[in-house]
Amino acid sequence: MTGTVSTERSVPSDNDPRFHGEPKLMTEPRDGVPDVIDTLDGFHRYCDALAQGCGPLAADAERASGYRYGHEDWLVQFKRQGAGIGLLDPIALGQQGANWDEFNQAVGDAVWIIHDSLQDLPGFFDIGMRPLNLFDTEIAARLLGLHRFGLSAATEYYLGITLAKEHSAADWSYRPLPRDWRDYAALDVELLIELEEHMTRDLKRQGKMQWAQEEFDYALREGAQPRKPHPVPWMRISHITALSHDRQGQAVAKALWEQRDRLARQYDIEPSLLLSDAAIIEAARKKPHNNREFRAIRSLNERVRIHTGSEQDKMFERYAPIQRAIKPSLWKTTIQQALTLPPSRWPTMPAQHHDAQTNAPKSMKYWQTHHPNRFETLQRVRATVAQIAQDTRTPAEIIIKPQILRNLCWTDRPNDRNVAEFLTEQGAREWQVHLVAASVSRAII
Structure with a gap:
């Protein structure tokens, strides 16, 4: 099948924007598969092309999750009318001193179209890009009530095109990038501009454009925030x-995790390729005290191997030399040192507090058993939101986060609260508060 497909079709009616007919598979971009831009000359030329282009900017990024230690972008992809698709290597360009302000100025205040933006925005900001406006096609898909939210599902729904997606789990730090990987990366931005046009029409038709804009603005603000470290890594x-209930076991697990993390950072490798979480838990539970007990835990003595039955296996094998450099004796020493710690140095898991300002419990069985009155109130509130969701043809979890509703009802006197203020404090957007506050207030009385 050729890479170019026809998108000509009858214009959908106002009542049904979906594509009707047999979807077609797009295997490569219409203008062919671009090379990676990894030189300053190429960077300058593409920035010039972007500046001469017009309209929104389709954007995506690829990381080496599952292979490398960090979360940095190894490839960033863009498309703009008049500029075409650009595959940029931010690592190589950064090493050569690329000034991303040049990129920002070329793009200006164009709307960035991203699918699942909170996955990609942090990396863009880390590199030095500064998107000013956003359209998230996954958020739009959820607001519009699509049953499937993936990019290929959305393009199939609106454009009648499915995308070839064979390399989502590839090691994007590998160089040079094979042609079929570049093809995959380019397809991620090939149809975003057309998809945004269809989704915008549908959002306006359903009266949800303002809702969407608030969600896009919120995602852009969140994506610009520095990454928050885990309080207890x-x-x-x-x-x-x-x-x-095993504090000595926790001491062993903590020691192994810290040793694994130190080595993974040193060798720039995914920690689980050195020692799996399952191996850490097994060692912490069994607490091997001698060589025989240690050897009996196979996962501590064998190199981590991942078998997918696909091309991925070869990617993982590239890291075998690093894996072999870490000897089992290191894990043994780490365990032995942890087992000699006195109880006063064993870690303590932070207590879980259930209150309305943090997180009320998720277990409905717990609510029903220990707080039946609160459970009854929550059920009324959930039924109210479910009705609003049905009336607006919007998933209930998009109307308002379920956790916010649980937090609201996690008290014996929820009707003492100003519901609108509480929802706002919990992070609900203005459109959500306006939509549900009055009805929920009546439900908790």
Whole structure:
């Protein structure tokens, strides 16, 4: 199949903006697969092209999640009318002293069209880009009530085109980027401008354009904030709650996590490629005290291997030399040192406090068993929001975050609250407060 597909179709009626017919697969951009821009000359030329272009800017980014330690962007993709698609290597350009203010000036106040912007905005700001206006096609898809929110699902719904998506989990730090990877990256921005046009019409038709704009502005503000470190990083270990009542086990887990993190940072490798979370939990539970017990835990003695049955396996194998450099004896020493710690030096898991200003419990069984009156109020509030969602054809979780409703009802006298003020304090946008505050106030009386 050729890369170019026809998007000609009958204009949808005001009552049904969907594409009707058999969707077509787009395998490459209409103008071909671009090369990566990794020189200052190429950067300057593309900035000039962007400045001469017009309209919004389609944007996306690729990281090396699952392979490298950091979360930096290894490729950023753009498209603008008159400038075409640009695949930029921000690492190489940064090493050569690229000035991203030149890029910002070229783009100006153009609307950035991004799918799932909170994934990409932090990286853009870290590089030095400064988007001023945003249209998030995933947020729009949710507001419009689409059942599937992925980019390919959205382009299929509105444009009748599905995108070839084989390299989403690739190691984007690999150089040179193969042609099919560049193809994948370019497709991520190829249709965003057309998609935004259709979604904007649909948002206006449904009377949701102002809602969407508030959500876009909120996402842009959030994406511009510095990344917040986890307050207790080692507690990000998967299934750490298995050690809730084992403080010595927590000491072993914490020591292994910190050692793994130090090595991963040093070698610039994904921590779980050195030692899996499952291995940390197993070691913390079994607490091997001698060589025999240590050898019995296979996950501590074998190199981490990931088998997907795909091209990914070769990508993971590129990191085998680093994995082999970390000997099992290092984990053994770390465990032994943790086991010698006195109880006074064992870590303590922070207590979980349930209050309306943080997070009320999510378990409905807990609500029903321990706070039946609060549970009854919450059920009335949820039913009210569900009716609003049905009336507006908008998912209830988009109308208002479920956690905000739980927080609101996490008291025996919720009717003492000014609901509108509470929702605002909890982060609800103005459109959400205006839509639900009065009805919810009646529900909690």
